[in-house]
Amino acid sequence: MTLPLPRARAEVAPGAVHVPDWLAPARQREILDAAREWSRPPAGMRQTVLSGGRKMSIRTVCLGWYWSPYRYTRVSHDGTPVKALPAWLAELGRDAVAVAYGAPKLAAAYEPDIAVVNYYDHAARLGMHQDKEEISPAPVVSLSIGDTCVFRLGGTENRNRPWAEVLLESGDLFVFGGRSRLAFHGVPRTLPGTAPGHLDLSGRVNITLRMSGLS
Numbered sequence: 190m191t192l193p194l195p196r197a198r199a200e201v202a203p204g205a206v207h208v209p210d211w212l213a214p215a216r217q218r219e220i221l222d223a224a225r226e227w228s229r230p231p232a233g234m235r236q237t238v239l240s241g242g243r244k245m246s247i248r249t250v251c252l253g254w255y256w257s258p259y260r261y262t263r264v265s266h267d268g269t270p271v272k273a274l275p276a277w278l279a280e281l282g283r284d285a286v287a288v289a290y291g292a293p294k295l296a297a298a299y300e301p302d303i304a305v306v307n308y309y310d311h312a313a314r315l316g317m318h319q320d321k322e323e324i325s326p327a328p329v330v331s332l333s334i335g336d337t338c339v340f341r342l343g344g345t346e347n348r349n350r351p352w353a354e355v356l357l358e359s360g361d362l363f364v365f366g367g368r369s370r371l372a373f374h375g376v377p378r379t380l381p382g383t384a385p386g387h388l389d390l391s392g393r394v395n396i397t398l399r400m401s402g403l404s
């Protein structure tokens with residue numbers, strides 16, 4: 190019998206930290222249940238249409254502020270107000286920053302007011318991009334639930350090589366801030382069927398928490 194090798198915490202690039210298995214299975218289920226609620230209309234999940242007319246393959250629901258290419262608004266795609274970001278999720282974001290950076294002051298000041306919840310079916314992918322519609326330089330906190338994915342983290346100049354690739358599994362935390370805050374990143378593929386059975390989920394859910402700096 191071969192046992193899986195323990196996956197270690199790693200700073201993939203300056204300011205970009207991967208913390209494997211951060212969310213306990215019960216916590217993953219709670220977050221997934223919440224995501225299923227958020228995805229319902231009004232202001233529910235949609236496939237974003239990019240400026241060129243192409244539809245993104247991921248499905249997205251936003252909390253706090255609604256993202257559409259390439260700005261944030263308070264109104265969702267169906268004209269209804271974007272759902273509120275619950276206090277427990279912001280608290281989880283503070284815990285995440287504390288764990289990733291070991292910087293209590295930075296963590297205490299972290300008040301995410303945006304959650305972008307993405308759903309990846311087996312064919313979905315996300316091209317290389319920067320998260321740059323936020324004015325605040327505060328880190329982005331990423332939580333993964335369900336199928337494992339290949340997460341690609343490149344440089345800040347362009348979407349090309351060199352890049353690092355990390356497997357994000359269910360329960361993993363990834364935080365990118367500091368010198369990696371504006372790094373290009375994307376998800377070239379997921380690994381279908383790898384979600385833990387207890388989740389009863391086909392596909393992958395990712396939640397990014399962000400501080401907008403908007404008012």
Ligand SMILES: O=C(O)CCC(=O)C(=O)O
Nearest residue numbers: 305307320340376395397
């Ligand atoms: O799904 C992921 O791991 C990344 C999501 C992402 O980059 C985004 O929502 O902007």
Ligand SMILES: [Fe+2]
Nearest residue numbers: 318319320374
């Ligand atoms: Fe992103």
